Amino acid sequence: MVTQQMSVTLKQAVITRRGTRTLGPINMTLAATGFTIVLGPNGSGKTSLLKVLHGVERLSSGLVTWSVADVDARQAQAYVFQKPIMLRRSVRQNLAYPLQLRKFHKSQINACVEDWAERINLQDALNRPATRLSGGEQQKLALARALIRDPKVLFLDEPCANLDGRSTREIETLLRDSCASGTRIIMATHDLGQARRLASDIVFLLDGNVREQSTAKDFFDAQQTVEARAFLNGDIIE
Amino acid sequence: MNEIWAGIQAAFRLIMTLDADLVEITLRSLQVSLSALVIASIFALPFGTWLALSRFRFRRTAIASLNALMGLPPVVVGLIVYLLLSRSGPFGVLGLLFTPTAMIIAQVIIITPLIASITHQAMRELWAEYHDLLISLNSTKSQRILTLIRDGRRTLLTAALAGFGRAIGEVGAIMIVGGNIDNATRVLTTAIALETGKGDFALALGLGFVLIMLALLVNISIHALSRTEREGRW
Numbered sequence: 001m002v003t004q005q006m007s008v009t010l011k012q013a014v015i016t017r018r019g020t021r022t023l024g025p026i027n028m029t030l031a032a033t034g035f036t037i038v039l040g041p042n043g044s045g046k047t048s049l050l051k052v053l054h055g056v057e058r059l060s061s062g063l064v065t066w067s068v069a070d071v072d073a074r075q076a077q078a079y080v081f082q083k084p085i086m087l088r089r090s091v092r093q094n095l096a097y098p099l100q101l102r103k104f105h106k107s108q109i110n111a112c113v114e115d116w117a118e119r120i121n122l123q124d125a126l127n128r129p130a131t132r133l134s135g136g137e138q139q140k141l142a143l144a145r146a147l148i149r150d151p152k153v154l155f156l157d158e159p160c161a162n163l164d165g166r167s168t169r170e171i172e173t174l175l176r177d178s179c180a181s182g183t184r185i186i187m188a189t190h191d192l193g194q195a196r197r198l199a200s201d202i203v204f205l206l207d208g209n210v211r212e213q214s215t216a217k218d219f220f221d222a223q224q225t226v227e228a229r230a231f232l233n234g235d236i237i238e
Numbered sequence: 239m240n241e242i243w244a245g246i247q248a249a250f251r252l253i254m255t256l257d258a259d260l261v262e263i264t265l266r267s268l269q270v271s272l273s274a275l276v277i278a279s280i281f282a283l284p285f286g287t288w289l290a291l292s293r294f295r296f297r298r299t300a301i302a303s304l305n306a307l308m309g310l311p312p313v314v315v316g317l318i319v320y321l322l323l324s325r326s327g328p329f330g331v332l333g334l335l336f337t338p339t340a341m342i343i344a345q346v347i348i349i350t351p352l353i354a355s356i357t358h359q360a361m362r363e364l365w366a367e368y369h370d371l372l373i374s375l376n377s378t379k380s381q382r383i384l385t386l387i388r389d390g391r392r393t394l395l396t397a398a399l400a401g402f403g404r405a406i407g408e409v410g411a412i413m414i415v416g417g418n419i420d421n422a423t424r425v426l427t428t429a430i431a432l433e434t435g436k437g438d439f440a441l442a443l444g445l446g447f448v449l450i451m452l453a454l455l456v457n458i459s460i461h462a463l464s465r466t467e468r469e470g471r472w
Contacts, residue, residue, distance in 0.1 A: 081370055085367065087371075
């Protein structure tokens with residue numbers, strides 16, 4: 001397991017797809033602790049940025065450097081997608097899957113699964129097929145499945161995009177808990193209320209570029225750029 | 239019309255009296271085709287899945303060739319296997335020609351591309367669904383293949399049954415490499431061909447009905463046995 005702190009640096013990171021630049025160039029450093037919210041309108045590059053950091057999307061040029069070796073960095077990360085991807089299996093098997101890939105012992109897996117099922121309130125649904133859960137339950141399950149390996153860094157791509165208030169609150173509680181217990185969280189959203197509730201620092205993206213990076217307090221109280229101010233005022237920016 | 243009626247009667251009589259020849263021929267048909275199915279599936283299911291999730295230079299060519307091989311003419315396969323297994327051929331020393339083993343070999347060659355191709359089609363969709371998750375979880379390639387096979391088992395069953403259907407109804411190749419020898423390599427399809435040639439339409443039709451019922455029975459029982467999950471989209 002990785003015990004070191006994991007910070008990450010992007011250097012001149014650029015993604016070009018079919019001749020158009022969709023991201024970058026980005027230069028930034030994310031510290032090893034905290035709850036970073038990536039803000040920005042649709043198509044501003046939030047998902048691309050998360051995927052680049054997670055290592056599933058290739059850069060056209062530039063570098064992503066973690067403070068630990070790449071292999072260890074990949075092992076210590078998890079990702080929650082905007083639309084939860086459910087394995088066509090039961091809830092129990094969905095939760096157990098990441099641990100099975102790591103060849104954990106059966107008894108250990110069972111203990112973890114029971115524990116997390118209780119935390120996400122699905123202990124009665126363990127044997128139901130995951131594809132039959134409601135949207136909110138699926139997203140909670142996806143989050144638990146991401147957290148079950150106890151990652152150092154957790155990426156979330158608009159996890160509450162299609163959820164109602166109660167599900168959103170449950171997910172935010174889980175996120176706050178795991179952040180408090182030391183998980184580094186990097187989350188994309190365009191929900192300002194959520195950003196205010198959760199963020200310790202903000203990265204504001206527009207057109208694939210970082211327009212502003214600051215602590216949450218600074219960002220909400222004293223924006224540096226016109227676009228950020230407009231975004232916070234609820235104006236439509238393009 | 240008379241012949242068909244007589245055929246039904248013959249089939250009924252054969253089954254009711256549990257005609258010894260019929261039972262032997264039927265069991266041999268099953269043995270050859272099921273063995274071929276199992277062997278072909280062992281190769282074809284992982285290969286089709288691998289093809290669905292791998293990206294390499296000649297992937298398109300490989301898929302196109304595989305699809306073309308689905309239409310492999312059984313007679314030609316039979317001929318080639320015959321040449322390979324005949325006394326003067328490279329594998330002549332094994333003495334396999336005109337044995338059920340030779341028939342299994344020929345059928346494996348015929349149905350492997352079919353099963354692999356249907357598997358590939360089915361797995362491509364499942365892979366599109368699982369892609370992001372499995373990449374994100376940092377799974378190895380063999381773990382991905384196993385996951386896809388496990389979660390796509392319903393569609394793989396369809397692929398396997400298509401292969402079985404082709405094998406059990408196939409006559410050209412097994413006639414050539416098996417030789418239709420009574421009590422040794424005679425199966426339902428070759429027996430039908432023989433009886434038709436002899437002009438015994440009633441018996442040929444009787445065997446034909448048995449063959450159709452056999453195919454139905456195997457399909458239904460495999461579906462019944464494998465229905466461990468009854469939920470919609472498994």
